[in-house]
Amino acid sequence: MTEDDAVATLSSGMTIGIGGWGSRRKPMSLVRALLRSDLADLTIVAYGGPDVGLLAAAGKIRKLVYGFVSLDSIALEPHFRIARQTGTIPECVEYDEGMLQWALYAASLRLPFLPTRAGLGSGVMETNPSLRTVRSPYADGEELLAVPALPLDAAFVHLNRADARGNAQFLGPDLYFDDLFLGAARPGHRFVSCERVVDTADLLAEGSFHTLRINRSMVDGVIEAPNGAHFTNCQPDYERDERFQKAYAAAAADPEQWQAFAGRFLGGSEADYQAAVAAWRNEQS
Amino acid sequence: MEERAVVNLADIVICAAAEAFRGDGEIFASGMGTIPMLGARLARSTTEPDLLVSDGEAFFVANELPIGGTDKLIEGWIPFRSVFDTLWGGRRHVMMGASQIDARGNTNIANIGPWARPTAQLLGVRGGPGNTINHTVSFWIPGHNPKVFRSQVDMVSGLGYDRAAALGPTVAGMHELRRVITNLAVLDFANDERRMRLRSVHPGVAVDDVVAATGFELDVPAEVPGTPLPSDEQLAVIARLDPRGVRLREVPNP
Numbered sequence: 001m002t003e004d005d006a007v008a009t010l011s012s013g014m015t016i017g018i019g020g021w022g023s024r025r026k027p028m029s030l031v032r033a034l035l036r037s038d039l040a041d042l043t044i045v046a047y048g049g050p051d052v053g054l055l056a057a058a059g060k061i062r063k064l065v066y067g068f069v070s071l072d073s074i075a076l077e078p079h080f081r082i083a084r085q086t087g088t089i090p091e092c093v094e095y096d097e098g099m100l101q102w103a104l105y106a107a108s109l110r111l112p113f114l115p116t117r118a119g120l121g122s123g124v125m126e127t128n129p130s131l132r133t134v135r136s137p138y139a140d141g142e143e144l145l146a147v148p149a150l151p152l153d154a155a156f157v158h159l160n161r162a163d164a165r166g167n168a169q170f171l172g173p174d175l176y177f178d179d180l181f182l183g184a185a186r187p188g189h190r191f192v193s194c195e196r197v198v199d200t201a202d203l204l205a206e207g208s209f210h211t212l213r214i215n216r217s218m219v220d221g222v223i224e225a226p227n228g229a230h231f232t233n234c235q236p237d238y239e240r241d242e243r244f245q246k247a248y249a250a251a252a253a254d255p256e257q258w259q260a261f262a263g264r265f266l267g268g269s270e271a272d273y274q275a276a277v278a279a280w281r282n283e284q285s
Numbered sequence: 286m287e288e289r290a291v292v293n294l295a296d297i298v299i300c301a302a303a304e305a306f307r308g309d310g311e312i313f314a315s316g317m318g319t320i321p322m323l324g325a326r327l328a329r330s331t332t333e334p335d336l337l338v339s340d341g342e343a344f345f346v347a348n349e350l351p352i353g354g355t356d357k358l359i360e361g362w363i364p365f366r367s368v369f370d371t372l373w374g375g376r377r378h379v380m381m382g383a384s385q386i387d388a389r390g391n392t393n394i395a396n397i398g399p400w401a402r403p404t405a406q407l408l409g410v411r412g413g414p415g416n417t418i419n420h421t422v423s424f425w426i427p428g429h430n431p432k433v434f435r436s437q438v439d440m441v442s443g444l445g446y447d448r449a450a451a452l453g454p455t456v457a458g459m460h461e462l463r464r465v466i467t468n469l470a471v472l473d474f475a476n477d478e479r480r481m482r483l484r485s486v487h488p489g490v491a492v493d494d495v496v497a498a499t500g501f502e503l504d505v506p507a508e509v510p511g512t513p514l515p516s517d518e519q520l521a522v523i524a525r526l527d528p529r530g531v532r533l534r535e536v537p538n539p
Contacts (some may be wrong), residue, residue, distance in 0.1 A: 021365065068409045075408060084396070084406035094395070096414040098369045117456060118373065118415030121448040123393075123441040127400045142455050173343035174364040 001221050003033035003270055006191045009221075010154055013062075015043040017104070017150075017185060019157030019178035020232065022072040023049040023240055025170075027158035027193050029228035029270050034060065036269075045150060047100065047176065049232060050248065053079035054266075056089060057252065063091040065150065067100040071245060078252035096124055099147050101177055106149035108183025113146035120145050154189035155181040158229045159214060160237055161206065162194040166219030169203055169211045172235035182218040190218060193225040195237045227274055243284060244277065292514055294468065295320070295536035296523055297487055298425070300515045301471050302380055303328035305423045305464040311335040312420075313345075313363070313377040319352065319535050320466075321380035321425045323526055326350065330522045339363055352527050372412070375459055378421040380466075381413075385438040386424065388481050388501040390462040390474060391445030392417075393438035400440050413442035418449070421461040427536060429467035431500035446479035468536065470495045471512050472503075480504050485512040489539065 007030070010016070016034075020026035031051045034042075041062040046052055048069035055061050057079040069080040083089050095103065102114040115134055125131055125145075134146040157178040162168035170178070182190050192214065198205070203212060231248065233240035251261035265276050302324020306314050314329065314336040316322035322341065329336040330349050337345045337360075345361035363371070371377050383392035384407055394413055398404030416422050422443065426433060441448065449460035464484070465472040471484045482504035483495055492509050515523070523532070 066409065068411045070408065076406065081406040084403055087402045094400070094409055096410055097365075097412045098373065098415040101366070101369060116373070116415075117418045117459075120414070120418060120456070121441075121444050121452050122410065122414035122418075123395065123400065124410055124414055127440075140455070142453070173362075176365060 001223055003030050003193065003223055003225065004036070006030060006221050006223060007033040007037045007039070009189055010037075010039055012040045012042070014039075014153040014189075015045065015151070017045040017152040017155045017181040018051045019155065019176060019181045020049065020051070020229070021047045021174070021176040022068070022070045023232045023245065024072065024174075025158055025172065025176065025229050025234050026051050026232040027156040027191075027228065028230060028232060029225040030156040030158075030191060030193055030223070031055065032266065032270060032273060035266055045100075045104075045152060047097070048080065049077065050245075053077040053252065056080055056083040057258070059088070061089050063093070064089050065093040065095065065100070067095055067097040071249065073240065073242060074245065074249050078249050082252075093128060094124065095119070096122070099124070099145070101180065102147040103150035104177060104180040104184040106147065107151040108180055111149060113148050115144040115146055117144060119147070150184060152181065152185035154191070155185035156191050156193070157181055157214075158193045158225065158234065160195050160234065161198050161203065162192050162214075162222050163200040163203060164197055164222060165200070166192060166214070166216035166222050167200065167203060167212060168192045168194060168214035168219065168222075169207055170213060171207050171211060171237070175213050179213050179218070182214060188220055190220045191223060192219050192221070193223040193228045195226055195228065195234060197222060197224045225270070230274075230277060244280070247280075291538070292488065293533060294487065294538050295532040296515045296520060297512055298466055298468070298536060299323045299327055299523055299532060300519050301464070301466045301512055302423075302425060303331065303519070304513070305380060305466070306333050306336060306378060309333055309336060309378050309421070311337070313337045313339070313371050315339065315377055315379040317379065317381040318425065319531055320427075323352070323523065323532060324380060326526050327519060327522055330526075331519065337361065349522070349525060351525065352529070352531050369415070372416060372419050375420045378423070378463070379416050380423040380425055381416070383424045383426055383433070383443070385433055385435055386426070386465065387436060387438050387445060389445035389447040389479065390443075390481065391438050391441050391448060392424065392443035393440050395440040395442045397439055410440070410442035414444070417443040417460065417462070418452075418456055419459055421463050423462070423464040424466065426465060426467045429469040429495070429498045431498060434498065435500040446474060468539075469498060476504050478504070482506065483509055485510050487512045488514070
């Protein structure tokens with residue numbers, strides 16, 4: 001299937017979780033398909049990077065739940081910064097990074113909440129007045145934060161390899177929380193894009209069995225998307241395209257420049273995007 | 286007395302950062318940014334050989350790894366999920382930044398102005414709430430001024446001593462803000478009130494300079510020592526950890 005096929009199964013108002021971390025192994029080709037779609041009023045859940053920035057700039061986000069939004073080598077995501085400072089995202093939920101993991105894990109275990117200390121006493125409690133605490137029923141009686149489960153309607157993740165049925169493999173240094181994004185989403189809209197679709201028999205050709213953390217019961221559709229995480233990294237297949245990310249960040253800081261950038265790179269299909277990036281690279285070298 | 290060569294401010298604060306990890310033993314010493322990272326690695330190479338230090342990506346490295354170094358002796362795997370497990374288990378001491386800090390050590394890395402619509406969106410709370418409630422935290426703040434050291438922070442991303450105490454003895458027992466290191470001084474909370482105290486001033490800095498640069502009342506002891514100068518051994522290790530002098534560009538001499 002293609003990115004556009006996957007996005008065509010979604011509807012406006014849905015809650016979509018996006019895997020990866022900051023500007024690392026983001027399912028960018030699926031995000032670009034979201035940008036091309038007519039979908040609106042989305043709730044986006046992420047350890048955010050340019051995925052959140054692009055969707056915010058396109059006005060697709062009604063509600064954003066985030067542990068952070070960053071480009072890693074550029075600390076602040078420019079579109080996100082502008083969106084926050086101009087109030088263009090109607091509703092924001094800012095969590096401690098660990099709280100977001102717990103929210104997704106609770107949803108994937110079908111629990112109403114999971115307890116933690118992370119967040120207690122901090123500004124997170126004040127800016128999220130719906131958060132509740134729970135008292136330990138044991139002798140300690142400690143009061144803990146009950147992080148509510150965050151069930152998703154859909155999940156997008158990008159892995160290195162997958163077979164056609166959805167058994168997927170990470171070959172880089174970190175799975176991040178991709179398994180939890182898939183686990184938190186109800187069956188029907190759980191999509192894995194990957195650098196290369198391989199035969200099931202070849203899944204262990206490039207990595208040990210420890211890398212097979214996503215099995216097909218967690219996945220509804222597989223999309224082969226070479227360079228699909230661009231401009232974020234997808235180790236060991238490729239590093240982050242730092243030069244392109246710099247150009248993105250520079251353009252994002254200025255509305256006119258952004259119009260030109262979006263027109264050049266985001267106006268067409270995924271193939272058009274990859275061709276435009278290749279042409280840009282030739283110009284730069 | 287023999288005149289000592291110019292001592293770089295960067296080297297002084299790196300040694301102060303390393304000193305913050307003294308006594309930590311076999312825990313994850315995590316440094317956010319150049320100076321804290323060099324401090325953690327210097328501590329591991331000198332006073333605290335049992336510390337675990339990471340490559341800033343996903344691995345614990347057993348060798349003395351220079352900034353940007355790729356020749357890693359990997360001794361463990363520490364993906365983000367394991368970082369969370371380690372920090373919730375308390376086996377970590379992080380040294381991180383703060384855009385605002387108050388007298389009780391409440392910190393803000395999240396945003397300036399009201400959270401609902403900030404005048405400046407910064408990093409967001411990131412892992413600050415979980416870090417400060419679970420394990421020892423220190424801070425490196427390169428620009429000591431009253432806008433940063435203020436009576437109140439705009440968003441509490443890291444808990445100070447008052448907020449930790451209000452959560453009861455379990456949390457208070459896990460909470461520790463060990464050092465605040467700046468371009469002017471080293472500060473701590475080592476008094477009965479757990480209120481920010483001036484621990485030492487860097488060479489060429491007067492106590493009054495620090496007081497003037499702080500937007501709340503500091504606890505200033507009658508005697509404030511100078512921040513220790515780096516030893517030759519420390520300077521040699523720092524030179525190996527940062528052969529290209531990244532630290533000197535980040536923290537220029539005044």
